[in-house]
Amino acid sequence: MYAFKTLVNHRGRFLITSLGIALCIILMLFLLAIFRGVADGCMRYINESDADLWILQKHTSNIMRGTSLLFMNQGKIIKEIPGVRLVSPVFFFSSSVKMTGATATVRLTGYDISTGRGGPPELFKGKALENDNQIILDRSFAFKYNLHLGDEVTINEDILTVTGFSSGTNMGVYQYAFVTLKKAQSLIGLPGIVSFFQVRTEKGSDILKISEIIKSSVNGVTAIDRKTFLENNQHEMESGFLPMLYVIAIIGAIVLTAILSLILSVYIMEQRIDYTIIKALGAPRGFIPGIVLRQALILAFSGMVIAVVLFFPLLKIVEILTPEVVTESSAWQIIGVFAGLLVISLISSFFPILKLRHIYPLELFK
Amino acid sequence: MEKTNPIIKLKDVTKIYQRSGGETIALHNASFEAFASELVLLLGPSGSGKTTMLTIMAGLQRPTSGDVFLFGRQFYEYSSKNLQQIRASKMGFIFQTFCLLDSISVIDNVMLSLKFAGIPKDLARQKAIEFLDRLEIKHLMNVLPVTLSQGEKQRVAVARALVTGAELIIADEPTGSLATQQGMQIVDFLNRSCKTESRCVIIASHDERISKYADRVMHLRDGILGNGNL
Numbered sequence: 001m002y003a004f005k006t007l008v009n010h011r012g013r014f015l016i017t018s019l020g021i022a023l024c025i026i027l028m029l030f031l032l033a034i035f036r037g038v039a040d041g042c043m044r045y046i047n048e049s050d051a052d053l054w055i056l057q058k059h060t061s062n063i064m065r066g067t068s069l070l071f072m073n074q075g076k077i078i079k080e081i082p083g084v085r086l087v088s089p090v091f092f093f094s095s096s097v098k099m100t101g102a103t104a105t106v107r108l109t110g111y112d113i114s115t116g117r118g119g120p121p122e123l124f125k126g127k128a129l130e131n132d133n134q135i136i137l138d139r140s141f142a143f144k145y146n147l148h149l150g151d152e153v154t155i156n157e158d159i160l161t162v163t164g165f166s167s168g169t170n171m172g173v174y175q176y177a178f179v180t181l182k183k184a185q186s187l188i189g190l191p192g193i194v195s196f197f198q199v200r201t202e203k204g205s206d207i208l209k210i211s212e213i214i215k216s217s218v219n220g221v222t223a224i225d226r227k228t229f230l231e232n233n234q235h236e237m238e239s240g241f242l243p244m245l246y247v248i249a250i251i252g253a254i255v256l257t258a259i260l261s262l263i264l265s266v267y268i269m270e271q272r273i274d275y276t277i278i279k280a281l282g283a284p285r286g287f288i289p290g291i292v293l294r295q296a297l298i299l300a301f302s303g304m305v306i307a308v309v310l311f312f313p314l315l316k317i318v319e320i321l322t323p324e325v326v327t328e329s330s331a332w333q334i335i336g337v338f339a340g341l342l343v344i345s346l347i348s349s350f351f352p353i354l355k356l357r358h359i360y361p362l363e364l365f366k
Numbered sequence: 367m368e369k370t371n372p373i374i375k376l377k378d379v380t381k382i383y384q385r386s387g388g389e390t391i392a393l394h395n396a397s398f399e400a401f402a403s404e405l406v407l408l409l410g411p412s413g414s415g416k417t418t419m420l421t422i423m424a425g426l427q428r429p430t431s432g433d434v435f436l437f438g439r440q441f442y443e444y445s446s447k448n449l450q451q452i453r454a455s456k457m458g459f460i461f462q463t464f465c466l467l468d469s470i471s472v473i474d475n476v477m478l479s480l481k482f483a484g485i486p487k488d489l490a491r492q493k494a495i496e497f498l499d500r501l502e503i504k505h506l507m508n509v510l511p512v513t514l515s516q517g518e519k520q521r522v523a524v525a526r527a528l529v530t531g532a533e534l535i536i537a538d539e540p541t542g543s544l545a546t547q548q549g550m551q552i553v554d555f556l557n558r559s560c561k562t563e564s565r566c567v568i569i570a571s572h573d574e575r576i577s578k579y580a581d582r583v584m585h586l587r588d589g590i591l592g593n594g595n596l
Contacts, residue, residue, distance in 0.1 A: 281453065
């Protein structure tokens with residue numbers, strides 16, 4: 001009660017402090033939302049594929065940052081291996097897309113439209129590719145460049161009509177775009193070349209055995225099972241993104257700890273006489289530290305409430321202003337940040353509580 | 367007055383403060399006893415050593431030499447936790463500047479003492495109201511101390527000091543910030559409480575008008591304690 005009333009007595013400062021804490025929390029929630037959004041954009045293409053095996057150029061372990069070039073006829077050899085049901089070629093590379101007044105880079109992905117495998121994980125709007133003169137763009141890419149269905153974009157010298165918008169294809173740094181396999185090969189001038197094959201096996205077949213057969217019977221390829229391939233790409237994505245996220249998160253946590261610690265110290269200095277009186281009245285040893293701790297938790301909680309109230313409208317604004325920034329937030333993220341905040345509150349209270357040792361009831365008699 | 371064991375006893379107590387440029391003898395060889403149902407006035411001018419003596423009696427600082435007995439035991443025998451418990455349940459303090467917590471209400475100020483004394487909340491509230499009523503400030507129980515007059519503040523401070531049933535009340539210049547009539551009312555109340563509830567009340571003051579309420583007047587000058595005028 002005393003802890004709360006002391007804070008509320010200085011309403012202006014209480015609100016400003018809570019707002020400062022809220023901004024730090026919002027920063028953390030943004031980081032998490034961006035991380036989840038980018039992770040989803042990077043991984044969904046792989047996650048939603050039903051391929052049992054991914055066939056890539058030897059020594060390549062992922063498609064996030066790895067380079068793989070294979071020959072189309074290698075796919076034919078793989079198709080002949082017992083237990084292999086489907087072999088779907090995919091060719092991707094970075095390419096510039098020219099639009100009215102702008103040029104941007106996409107991860108152009110060519111796939112076999114007869115099977116649809118290797119295409120967009122989800123078609124948000126429009127329809128699937130029907131011919132070589134069409135393109136499917138990522139929805140946030142399209143939003144950013146104000147592209148609509150039926151609009152035309154140019155890649156190299158070729159004019160392509162936008163036929164659909166995909167979702168789950170925004171990797172943050174750049175976005176996926178989908179064309180037919182034949183168009184992708186012709187745009188780069190390498191007919192007969194693909195990046196990888198997605199392999200579906202017969203039901204009940206031994207995937208590990210098939211993988212070994214592929215590696216031994218097809219020169220220069222590696223076959224990676226679904227689980228390992230997911231892990232490889234996840235690791236590659238996180239190794240590029242997580243360190244940056246960690247650094248910003250740590251800076252945010254330090255700022256938050258400093259704000260809380262400073263404000264609690266100020267409160268202690270201001271309430272020094274009160275604490276002296278409380279000590280003189282015979283407060284048990286943990287009573288005053290308990291006040292400081294409760295004040296830290298009250299500030300943390302009020303900051304969290306303000307942050308949650310502000311976060312979702314701010315997220316909407318960010319999505320409108322910068323549609324290429326993909327975010328994904330969940331209740332678990334908020335719970336996680338709140339748990340972290342509680343830990344920070346405990347840490348922040350530590351140094352101010354140390355100051356209490358130098359408060360003596362004797363001071364009241366001076 | 368029947369005198370049994372003293373509530374507080376000082377024997378040849380000396381307190382020397384080490385300061386840059388030398389040392390100051392704040393209390394010199396002071397011996398003193400105070401008993402239940404006794405109001406003792408420590409009378410002396412500023413700087414005479416009254417506050418030093420009070421704080422030693424309250425166990426808030428150690429003497430340089432001599433013995434201090436608090437509730438029959440040597441001061442040194444108490445652990446810091448024991449002293450905290452004694453301050454919470456057996457001692458009450460009254461200060462010239464009242465020392466109330468301004469951010470909580472009058473009743474919360476009084477209940478805080480009871481909380482530290484381990485009294486359950488419901489009973490604490492009942493006792494706090496009872497004491498505020500006795501001091502004729504029950505109607506102010508829900509207001510913040512900042513809105514009170516000086517006299518009302520000191521009544522709250524008295525209620526806070528007495529409400530736990532403290533056996534030893536230590537008052538440092540309790541009338542110093544009050545008008546004469548208000549001050550004497552406070553001392554009168556302390557005196558009545560001392561007699562009816564067997565409390566030992568020690569008042570340090572330079573106000574000689576308190577003498578008429580005191581069972582004993584001890585004079586302090588330059589750290590030397592004596593009976594009667596020095």
